[in-house]
Amino acid sequence: RCPTVMAPSTQQRRFSQASANTKQRAQMLIAKALETRVNGINPDECDAGSEDAFFVADLGDVYRQHMRWKVNLPRIEPFYAVKCNGDPKVLELLASLGTGFDCASKAEIEQVLGMGIDPQRIIYANPCKTPSYVRWVAESGVRMLTFDNAEELYKIKRFYPTAQCVLRISTDDSKALCRLSLKYGCPLDDTAKLLALAKELELDVIGVSFHVGSGSEDPSAFITAVEDARTVFDQAAEIGFEFNLLDVGGGYGTHNFEEIAGGLGPAVDKNFPPSVRVIAEPGRYYVATAFTLATHIIARRTVQDEMKGDLPSYMLYQNDGVYGNFSNIIFDHQNPVAKVLKDQNGFYYNSQPENTRLTEYSIWGPTCDGIDCITKSCYLPAVLDDGDWLYYTDMGAYSKCSATKFNGFSNDHDTVYVVSEPGAKALLDM
Numbered sequence: 387r388c389p390t391v392m393a394p395s396t397q398q399r400r401f402s403q404a405s406a407n408t409k410q411r412a413q414m415l416i417a418k419a420l421e422t423r424v425n426g427i428n429p430d431e432c433d434a435g436s437e438d439a440f441f442v443a444d445l446g447d448v449y450r451q452h453m454r455w456k457v458n459l460p461r462i463e464p465f466y467a468v469k470c471n472g473d474p475k476v477l478e479l480l481a482s483l484g485t486g487f488d489c490a491s492k493a494e495i496e497q498v499l500g501m502g503i504d505p506q507r508i509i510y511a512n513p514c515k516t517p518s519y520v521r522w523v524a525e526s527g528v529r530m531l532t533f534d535n536a537e538e539l540y541k542i543k544r545f546y547p548t549a550q551c552v553l554r555i556s557t558d559d560s561k562a563l564c565r566l567s568l569k570y571g572c573p574l575d576d577t578a579k580l581l582a583l584a585k586e587l588e589l590d591v592i593g594v595s596f597h598v599g600s601g602s603e604d605p606s607a608f609i610t611a612v613e614d615a616r617t618v619f620d621q622a623a624e625i626g627f628e629f630n631l632l633d634v635g636g637g638y639g640t641h642n643f644e645e646i647a648g649g650l651g652p653a654v655d656k657n658f659p660p661s662v663r664v665i666a667e668p669g670r671y672y673v674a675t676a677f678t679l680a681t682h683i684i685a686r687r688t689v690q691d692e693m694k695g696d697l698p699s700y701m702l703y704q705n706d707g708v709y710g711n712f713s714n715i716i717f718d719h720q721n722p723v724a725k726v727l728k729d730q731n732g733f734y735y736n737s738q739p740e741n742t743r744l745t746e747y748s749i750w751g752p753t754c755d756g757i758d759c760i761t762k763s764c765y766l767p768a769v770l771d772d773g774d775w776l777y778y779t780d781m782g783a784y785s786k787c788s789a790t791k792f793n794g795f796s797n798d799h800d801t802v803y804v805v806s807e808p809g810a811k812a813l814l815d816m
């Protein structure tokens with residue numbers, strides 16, 4: 387089914403014009419932050435590790451994504467999915483902007499509560515929760531939590547019988563980057579039975595949630611899920627529940643957000659009266675493009691391939707890999723693209739060296755594991771060696787949060803913050 391594509395409103399057009407101007411400012415700020423940090427490091431003399439990979443995060447980008455959300459989905463309240471990137475400044479900004487938070491564990495709930503956030507602004511959106519966490523959360527003031535099976539209902543009855551329960555239903559996530567409905571979500575065939583059990587247990591079920599899969603490429607999946615949620619609302623009414631919450635989950639990409647919103651917003655309005663509160667759990671959408679990662683080349687190996695003539699290619703080893711911030715290659719199906727940040731001739735951001743001869747590289751992380759590979763083949767317009775720097779854009783989602791300390795390498799890299807939006811600056815304590 388094709389979603390109805392609506393013509394952009396005046397507000398939407400103004401918004402995209404404004405963000406084009408500020409995006410230019412953002413590029414300048416990011417370039418300056420990268421250059422200042424890199425130029426302050428002399429790899430021949432610096433303390434061991436001070437040339438570690440680092441992020442530059444533009445909080446203005448997060449702010450713009452929030453404004454883009456408000457313009458396109460004004461009825462739907464975002465609850466940022468902390469799991470995607472728990473950066474404290476991102477959380478601080480989103481808290482000031484008034485979003486809620488989707489937390490998956492005790493630690494995430496503690497992080498958000500520790501910022502002084504009202505527990506009512508949190509949903510504990512993990513359908514299969516650790517029992518001791520449920521006991522703990524009952525004392526924390528957080529009320530909303532999700533479930534999708536009978537055993538979880540018995541657990542909630544035992545440890546938190548006054549919780550506001552939200553039934554997560556399964557979705558068609560076949561076109562998503564990361565599928566979730568293989569693991570979570572109650573099939574529509576079972577929802578009536580599950581709701582009847584909840585009634586018998588005298589639990590308070592307040593609504594329905596779904597997640598169409600992370601990195602969804604399929605706007606129609608949202609529409610189908612909204613219609614399925616409507617069916618479950620009707621079932622619940624027959625059983626005697628008065629549902630008042632719809633949670634349309636996460637899964638929003640950055641490049642086709644307007645297309646998703648153009649289908650989702652009208653579907654919500656068509657199926658649910660204004661009395662129903664509608665929330666969402668976007669993660670990737672808020673942070674993916676806000677973070678740029680700079681990596682240092684620590685070693686190089688020359689590869690002579692006689693089949694390819696006399697031009698050598700090289701294996702480059704950088705100080706961050708799939709066990710670190712490039713965990714997004716393994717867990718999030720990403721293909722980060724290397725660009726030259728600095729070589730012996732100068733500094734490049736948003737431009738590349740004017741060397742028309744391209745050199746072939748494979749790029750590897752620092753650990754001793756053969757799987758630690760960023761790319762098997764790429765071409766860059768420079769002959770790079772150890773001491774040079776690379777950078778990667780769009781490294782904000784599911785990167786640092788799933789990095790390990792394998793081989794003793796750090797998983798806590800510095801973040802240099804820039805704020806390309808005056809509106810965001812005014813909200814931040816920095």
Ligand code: PLP
Nearest residue numbers: 467600601636637667668669670
């Ligand atoms: N909500 C839940 C329950 C999730 O499991 C996830 C991601 O796994 C999200 C929200 C965030 O999804 P995304 O980053 O695709 O928006």
